[in-house]
Amino acid sequence: MGQAFLASYLIGLREGLEMVLVVSILVAYLVKTGRRKQLLPVWLGVVAAVAVSLTFGWVLTYISSTVLYGPQHELFDAITSVIAVGLVTWMIFWMRRTARRLSGELRGRLDGAAGHGARAMGVAAVVGIAFLAIVREGLETTLLFFASAQGATTSAPLVGLGVGVASAVVLGVLLYFGAIRINLSTFFTVSGVLLIFVAAGIFKYAIHDFQEAGVLPGLSTHAFDISGVLDPSSWYGAVVSGLFNITPQPSVLEMVAYVVYLVPVLVLFLWPSRAKKAAPAAAAAPEPNVVADVAPASPEKPQHVRA
Secondary structure, eight states: HHHHHHHHHHHHHHHHOOOOOOOHHHHHHHHTOOOGGGGHHHHHHHHHHHHHHHHHHHHHIIIIIIIOOOHHHHHHHHHHHHHHHHHHHHHHHHHHHHHHHHHHHHOOOHHHTTOSSHHHHHHHHHHHHHHHHHHHHHHHHHHHHHHHHHOOOOSHHHHHHHHHHHHHHHHHHHHHTTSSOOOOOHHHHHHHHHHHHHHHHHHHHHHHHHHTTTTSTTTOSSOOTTTTTTOOTTTHHHHHHHHHHOSSOOOOHHHHHHHHHHHHHHHHHSOHHHHHHHHHTTTOOOOOOOOOOOOOOSSSOOOOOOO
16 A cells, blocks of 8 residues: 555645645635635635546546546556646746745735625635635646556555645644644755656656557566565555656666656756845845745734744
8 A cells, every 4th residue: 555655645745735825825814804704705716626626537537447448548648647747847846936925926816806896706806816726736636646646456546645635734724823833945845856756757657658558669678677676565665666656677768758857857956046045145034935924813913834
């Protein structure tokens, strides 16, 4: 179970926490500005986004398992895997680039929505803001999970995703009420590195599917054979296979794709950004890393979550 569980748990934890933080920002801002009546539209938008994401996951599963067979099935899985890799790569860099101003952007959109003249227009705008903020993460999570869970024969990936999302919700609630404090910047950096390894494994798996579909050659040309060393049933085998997707007999093309994706993306992600380079000069007035003013429902004595 560990091999299929770990990657799905990481996806659920990382993506789930992003969604929880977005919802926390929206809820906290509405509460602190005395707009509690707009909380219901926010939750309606969140529920609608979750429903769309679940429906999208069902459609992907139905097409892959029922509609397509043989090479078409492998080709569909390969294409969805490549799309998932592209989306998660973009989202990792997007979060690193916009984390510092995410709270301000969401607040600005809420202020704009509240400024609509007609009440119905204002409610619809708030629903739309919550829906768009969550559905983007939800669709990415669904696609990434679908790609990472391909080939699984048990419910372990689904359990891992569920436990990861549940952990993210608990963590987000504790952050919101000030029960714990964590360095969110460090969390997203570490989880981003791990997700890059997961994405590299998914890209490797996509190449394998392309080879099985007959689109790419070299399926039987193995790069190495470590089947006598890597035991998938062991704890270390579960970690290596689950997070890094290192298989005992990968093809040469699979490993080339794995390295070609992993090395440059990892270097670019860990390369100090302009904001980090300028941090020492602005040390006297540091900014929050991911969220600011995520506080409990009492506007009189706000508590802050600082990354």
